[in-house]
Amino acid sequence: MALPNGPVATSSEAEAVLFDLVDVYDRAYEAAAAEVSLSSAQACVLGRLDERRGMGALAEELGCDASNITQIVVRLEALGLVTREPNPRDRRARLVARTPRGDEVNQRFATAFTFARTAIGRLSPDEQDQLTALLRKALG
Amino acid sequence: MALPNGPVATSSEAEAVLFDLVDVYDRAYEAAAAEVSLSSAQACVLGRLDERRGMGALAEELGCDASNITQIVVRLEALGLVTREPNPRDRRARLVARTPRGDEVNQRFATAFTFARTAIGRLSPDEQDQLTALLRKALG
DNA sequence: CCTGTTACTTGAGTGAATCAAGCATCATTG
DNA sequence: CAATGATGCTTGATTCACTCAAGTAACAGG
Numbered sequence: 001m002a003l004p005n006g007p008v009a010t011s012s013e014a015e016a017v018l019f020d021l022v023d024v025y026d027r028a029y030e031a032a033a034a035e036v037s038l039s040s041a042q043a044c045v046l047g048r049l050d051e052r053r054g055m056g057a058l059a060e061e062l063g064c065d066a067s068n069i070t071q072i073v074v075r076l077e078a079l080g081l082v083t084r085e086p087n088p089r090d091r092r093a094r095l096v097a098r099t100p101r102g103d104e105v106n107q108r109f110a111t112a113f114t115f116a117r118t119a120i121g122r123l124s125p126d127e128q129d130q131l132t133a134l135l136r137k138a139l140g
Numbered sequence: 141m142a143l144p145n146g147p148v149a150t151s152s153e154a155e156a157v158l159f160d161l162v163d164v165y166d167r168a169y170e171a172a173a174a175e176v177s178l179s180s181a182q183a184c185v186l187g188r189l190d191e192r193r194g195m196g197a198l199a200e201e202l203g204c205d206a207s208n209i210t211q212i213v214v215r216l217e218a219l220g221l222v223t224r225e226p227n228p229r230d231r232r233a234r235l236v237a238r239t240p241r242g243d244e245v246n247q248r249f250a251t252a253f254t255f256a257r258t259a260i261g262r263l264s265p266d267e268q269d270q271l272t273a274l275l276r277k278a279l280g
Numbered sequence: 281c282c283t284g285t286t287a288c289t290t291g292a293g294t295g296a297a298t299c300a301a302g303c304a305t306c307a308t309t310g
Numbered sequence: 311c312a313a314t315g316a317t318g319c320t321t322g323a324t325t326c327a328c329t330c331a332a333g334t335a336a337c338a339g340g
Contacts, residue, residue, distance in 0.1 A: 014260045065328070130274060
């Protein structure tokens, strides 16, 4: 997603800031992924492999088709960042796991994605709590 | 972007909520676009045509290549939602404008994209101001 | 076993995005 | 005023994300 998601016609200021936040966040995420030569989707999947897990679990968590995950994982595998081992308990299934290089790249990505950290860091601890509470309420 | 952008390893709660917000926002945007049979990118471009403007202006504002805009606008044109008139002042340039049908679809999209409105609406006016201030500060 | 479900892959198709080239037009300036 | 270069946009080629429909293998229950 290079194109931003909004604004339609921001009626309130809060809405406009919300849009700004989302836009900047998304771009920062993509830029951080690019720094380690990954797409957003690849970085996302790689980041969810702190423990090995099945393709189906990934698809469900990420809310997309299983075949989409297959492709992304195949690419990550080709890059040497993950492995797909057979699941001994179920030979239909595959267990995806990060390789050491995958760990390293994921770590570098996490370091490069400073946006959320930095943004939150601009707030005092009290303000952070306020923000958390407000966003929770807004999210319903 | 069906896959969410995050979380890497959310250290603070505020970061986690931030990620949640971005994820829900992006999905809501895409869903609203889908309701009027548009992609996010198409809805985005359509939404920026309150006045007619050149391709280059769009590309610059949206931070992407001009050829990307060309493609999206071509599709919107094929759907009868925009026109590309020649610019009388500069015959290299084209002026993109929404058609009446484009206006209508854009309006329906804006109505369908309730997320930001609804989220903000869950806050009192005071809270809205607080949130705006906090996000502004966080954005730096 | 047989049946149905599950887990994943494959294939086809669309769209977004980027890059490199190309074309026409404008704008400068020697 | 003609040559030069910059602009504004399009085309073509490629890659990736995404979805849907089908397919294959393996599990699980009767």
